[in-house]
Amino acid sequence: MNQVFRPFLRHFVIVFFDYILIYSSNEEEHVTHLKQVLQLLREHTFFAKLSKCQFFQRTIEYLGHFISSNGVQADPSKVAAIVNWPIPRTLKQLRGFLGLTGCYRRFVAHYATIAAPLTELLKRDSFVWTTLAATAFTQLKKAMTDTPVLKLADFSKVFILETDASNVGIGGVMQDGYPLAYFSKKLGPRFAGASAYIREMRAIVEAVSKWRQYLLGLHFIIRTDHKSLRELLTQVIQTPEQQHFIRKLLEELRQENITCPDLRLFHEQLQQGQLDATQYTGMRKDVHQFVLACLFCQTIKYSPTAPHGLLQPLEIPERVWEDLAMDFIVGLPNSRGVTNILVVVDRFTKYAHFGALPNHYSATKVADLFSNMVIRLHAEYPKQWSKFLSWAEYHYNTSHHSAIGMTPFQAVYGRTPPSIPAYTRGATTIQAVEADLLKQDEILHHLKHNLQRAQQRMQQQANKKRRDIEFQVGELVLVKLQPYRQTTVAHRLNSKLCRRYFGPFEVLARAGPVAYTLKLPQGSRIHPTLHVSLLKPYHGSQPLTCYPLPEFSIANKPVMVPLAIIATRIHMRNSKPTRQVLVQWFISSPEDATWEDFDTFVQMYKLPNLADKACFGEGSSVSEAQEVGPIKLEPKGVQEQMRSWENGSAQDAEEAVFTEETHNAEAGDPSSSRAWENRACAKRERARPRWMREYVMRLGS
Helix, strand or coil, rough: CCCCCCEECCCEEEEEEEEECCCCCCCHHHHHHHHHHHHHHHHHCCCCCCCCCCCCCCCEEEECCCEEEEEECHHHHHHCCCCCEEEEEECCHHHHHHHHHHHCHHHCCHHHHHHHHHHHHHCCCCCCHHHHHHHHHHHHHHHCCCCCEEECCCCCCEEEEEEECCCCCEEEEECCCCEEEEEECCCCHHHHCHHHHHHHHHHHHHHHHHHHHHHHCCCEEECCHHHHHHCCCCCCCCCCCHHHHHHHHHHHHHCCCCCCCCHHHHHHHHHCCCHHHHHHHCCCHHHHHHHCCCCHHHHCCCCCCCCEEECCCCCCCCCCCCEEEEECCCCCCCCCCCEEEEEEECCCCEEEEEEEEECCCCHHHHHHHHHHHHHHHCCCHHHHHHHHHHHHHHHCCCCCCCCCCCHHHHHHHHHCCCCCCCCCCCCHHHCHHHHHHHHHHHHHHHHHHHHHHHHHHHHHHHHHEECCCCCCCECCCCCEEECCCCHHHHHCCCHHHCCEEEEEEEEEEEEEECCCEEECCCCCCCCCEEEEEHHCCCCCCCCCCCCCCCEEEHHHHHEEEEEEEEEEEEEECCCCCEEEEEEECCCCCCHHCCCEEEHHHHHCCCCCHHHHHHCHHHHHHHEEEEEEEEEECCHHHHHHHHHHHHHHHHHHHHHHHHHHHHHHHHHHHHHHHHHHHHHHHHHCCCCCCCCHHHHHHHHHH
């Protein structure tokens, strides 16, 4: 029905399912409105039963209320039912009574406070009828008999909100010289014990949220009996509770910004009465395209779709111990000076070797252990090299040579070298040799078949949560890069709002089934060939500005570079004051600046002189943000520190991160506490468990 009466809704018609209310200023206008409504019903082949219709009424009952030119009042029959309601003997009867009175709570001032003893009985195993409940029951009945007639809202007048709070509940009334509606809400245990300032502040915020649809875009007045709140617009906002309620209040009153020129023009014409909303055809599509092409949204928002790129399993090896896989098991209890295990697995037969490694091992030690574990068993014996010299010569002469662009064999004989064929049935006359070779070929064939089936199962399961996507050469894509584990960027409360994508960049070529080469800026430290899971299609035309890649990176991960200090403050963390600075980062706008701990920031980026330039509020444990500049940071010192991390002395960066994790662990950050424990275990020998000590003692005895 809303769709049918859309041209007339809230002009002179209100529809609730099949209840149609037509209101007018005078009889002549009412006749015109009736004709329009009845004609619209006829066009859509709807019928109204005459016995259920009322015409030309001065007062009419609509959804449990009586509406007249004087305003809105409660249905007298419902009020009579409330007054005659017997004392509830069960929880169900009490719920029925509160449900009926709750329909008219907007007519009763301080409804929540009056009904508080009754709502307490709704808790589990709390239904005990007491004198306090009986008094509330009687007061609520009396309040229902004295309900006023509420006026309809007149938007040409200034609305006035009066709010109040107690240790039981909060409430308010909206009026324009005459009551329009009442509001009340019971306080929970947390806010019931809060200060009067917080309770009064919450009453204002809840009242504005309740009547937000009446207040948006209009000037209105808030009245409160709390002196401190009267100076709310001029006082310093210090406590977290103040910041929370002020932010919520502003969010309730904030209107959506319209930045699209076409939508802005449409909005202005609609406000001035020059255009009807029904004349904008395809508005949903235009809004969708505008939001989809927003560069800021594309680089900030996460992708709700499945990861791009199907699983690409490795090729199945042809021979035993030809294709190997390696991994390390680390962090074990110290056993005779070793704490790690090197695992080497043949990918064809799944045969494995295990070797022990000390805590501090190098590439040379790993290579030596690999030689002792694998090469001595599955490679040629070094002292018998003379037996295989001819095979080494054949391998060299049949291998591709980069200088001549072909194999030496082909350069001499003018043809490709012959291949060594696999064994075929009947190639030997010795029955025992043929049986052994055929059995070996049968085992290898069966092994390949099993590996192929396992790969197919793994590929099928993995691709259930992945999405196949392809990009064309010349298409624009956004690049997803996870930031380096950098202290000042990693630990942030609003990390979900950090930038996830950079670009857009052009696709130059396809480097494989799931990899593409991009046209990155000259001098970029990021490898241009990226997996498809790190790419996202860009929507919209080529933007005038893009989000370039950071200048510095570690392990193909970008490192954020600070540009300037904008403001300072003292922030409370775990009841301790912490100095913080508002940092603007390179290639980011001032609106994207973030608050960072001052001491950690100075140590991280080697900025000892910054303490002389940044000023913090003195005389109080908490201070509001103070603009200090901006203070331009020394680019030379910061860049040298970035390059020291980038060039391999990541020891300094790791130590700086570890220092921050230590600070956060002391402050109660559980994730940082785990990092402290992992780092500490790497530097000291772990104590053996009791069961291990007893087991060793029994062996020794």
